[in-house]
Amino acid sequence: MIDPHADAVAALARLAEVYAAARVGLPSRRFVAAGLPVWDEECAAVWFESVQPWAGGLPGVQADQMTPGVMGAGGASGVLVVEVVRCSPQTARDDGTPPPASAETAAAGLVHRDCQLAWDAVMGATADGGRLFGTHGAVWLGWRTVGPMGGLVGSRSRFAVALGAGLRV
Numbered sequence: 001m002i003d004p005h006a007d008a009v010a011a012l013a014r015l016a017e018v019y020a021a022a023r024v025g026l027p028s029r030r031f032v033a034a035g036l037p038v039w040d041e042e043c044a045a046v047w048f049e050s051v052q053p054w055a056g057g058l059p060g061v062q063a064d065q066m067t068p069g070v071m072g073a074g075g076a077s078g079v080l081v082v083e084v085v086r087c088s089p090q091t092a093r094d095d096g097t098p099p100p101a102s103a104e105t106a107a108a109g110l111v112h113r114d115c116q117l118a119w120d121a122v123m124g125a126t127a128d129g130g131r132l133f134g135t136h137g138a139v140w141l142g143w144r145t146v147g148p149m150g151g152l153v154g155s156r157s158r159f160a161v162a163l164g165a166g167l168r169v
Helices: 004-022 101-127
Strands: 030-032 043-053 076-087 138-149 152-163
Touching (some): 004 030, 004 043, 004 101, 101 138
Antiparallel strands (some): 138 152
């Protein structure tokens, strides 16, 4: 049986573990979203963009990228999204001057680190004995920056994951 909500909750918990181990602050507002979240402050959100029957591969993944025998017939796969949004110095100050280049570079470094940690959380969960999506049950689909908007900028990572693979957190 598949339970995408439970898998998303487990992925969010795993994300918090990875951030704690890396000693990088994860925004305190963390949640499983029903879809694209609204930004009103710094946050970390996880959601399933789509879930579909498993037909020998994962969404957006060529058959030759899959490890044979990842999941038996009758399962499901989905696209898991991990988004971390932070305050951005990319807005002009009250006097109209731009933020210092060093502040923008530091903010970019944190956004890039968020991408790496999201990857570590999801892909690492498959490599350590299948704790989350089963051994080799995830494929990274890509990453992009989001924003800046309203003084916030962030990182959005997408993963194709096998569901119903025996969640072991």
